[in-house]
Amino acid sequence: MMLPRVVSITEIILENPITKTFVLDAAIPHATPGQFIMLWIPGVDEKPFAIVAGEPLTITVAAVGPFSRALHELKVGDQVGWRGPFGRGFDLSGAGEALLIGGGYGIAALYFAASELRKQNGEITVAMGGRAAHDLLFESRLGALGVRVDIATEDGSRGTRGFVTAAAQDALIRAKRILACGPEAMLVAVMKLAIAKNILAQLSVERYMKCGFGICGQCTLSGKLVCIDGPVFTAQELSRLPEFGRVHRDASGAAHFFQGSGARRI
């Protein structure tokens, strides 16, 4: 049985102007970084969120839509439901320096990976990016883990001016493996970099989800189900999925092309 379990919010941390971290009165000791939960606000909706910590269960959410804005209205002591953990997370068994590349709130899933890798005393560099300085999050927490943090912002208000891949340039020379989470255009760039430089890369992909456990088909990515086959895929796997970087689906299942210069070419 896997009905949502309704629990209290025990702590809320403001991370940046639009992002909050929610700590729940729950624990998933066996959760792996990259896995997600379905978070339910009874009477509102239920959406997937990357696990930031398993004990206690923690998620980080940017207020970008109706659900996340409703979540931001909640206070400590209010109740939410969760089910999970779902999906295939990052494989942390490799050796050598790890480069974690995160864009926007994607850095939240990577924070969990960084804290697990630090337990194995792994060498880690985190490259994080955002449009501006106020989009960044988890910088001090990552610093506290003792990992190197390289920053890029598109407007140059913090770190290198440019995309996060610019912040990753130094570490790319040393990195033996890459973990990435962020907007799809960023993931496409990371996939290409990783394949060109022959570095093992695992990337966490997002799609509109309904069931979360592999039967509704809503989150199809060229026939792979992001909810159970992913959300973490290797660069090699993604390079063979034509819809990656090109096509996403809305709630009806209708396919839409990604717009903008970051999209993969047909």
Next chain:
Amino acid sequence: MNDPDLSVNLCGVHLRNPTMLASGILGLSEDLLIRVGEAGAGAVVTKSCGLKPRAGYPNPVVADWGGGLINAVGLSNPGVDATLEEVRTAKRVLKPQGIAVIASIFAESVWDFGLVAQKISPAEPDLIEVNISCPNVEHEFGQFFCASPYVAAQVTRRVKQSTHIPIIVKLSPNEANIAEIARAVVDAGADAISAINTLGPGMVLDIESRAPVISNRIGGISGGAIHPVAVRCVNDIARAVRVPIVGIGGNATARDAIEMIIAGAHAVGIGSAIYARGLDVFAETPRGIADYMLRHGFARLEDFRGRVMETAPTVGTVHRSPVQLEQ
């Protein structure tokens, strides 16, 4: 003995084995239909499509309550025009492998059922499944098309007049007399019947918040818990009409599928079981059916299809074995 023949002739369409994807599960894109077909299914079925795209209901739309699943997805679909392309592509890949592609359709009115059937037909799906039995949209559509034999027959007639492709009409277990509805749709021209759609609707509550777990408040029940109901419905229909039946409802193992076939099914739909067993269920089920046939010396599915042993006892009589009294 030769390998048993698991193939099925479903309204003139050849299925290499009797397993089918149940509509509503996975069939959202051509890639997923192809993946299910290549995993071993005899036929794949799209999600039900309607005239226009529908977003469906907010989450949660499906939940595992322990005895099976409850769902009210709300017939989300990208619309018949998108499904047309999905069927075309799936057919191009699956047809050469001998895997049938079935388009499932729904509509909000009898008239629109005909329009959707007409619009999907150029993709040449092998069969069209007519979903008149979704239990979750009655409040939106104002009627439950399989609630009366009259309306069910009207939809059937309208679809038959709108397409040259053979049609399967999907019935609900939630009506008192499924055999009567079956007779009505067969008289109206249905080429086959599939049964059952989800049972109920049911309701699952979160006791902490007292909220219904499904956003629609109520949802259809599927999975192992409904299999005995499905077997009974299939057998009721088999006794009432002479068209092929697709038995759906809680099929998870070869044993479940064999039971459906004995009850009278030509093909068996598999849906919720994919949650627990993955797509391997489409390879394992035909293997298990073949083992059973070898064990019983059946060469073809018709050797045991519909062969339920007649056991009805005389009502009200008590059978006493003769007792010898000691002298």
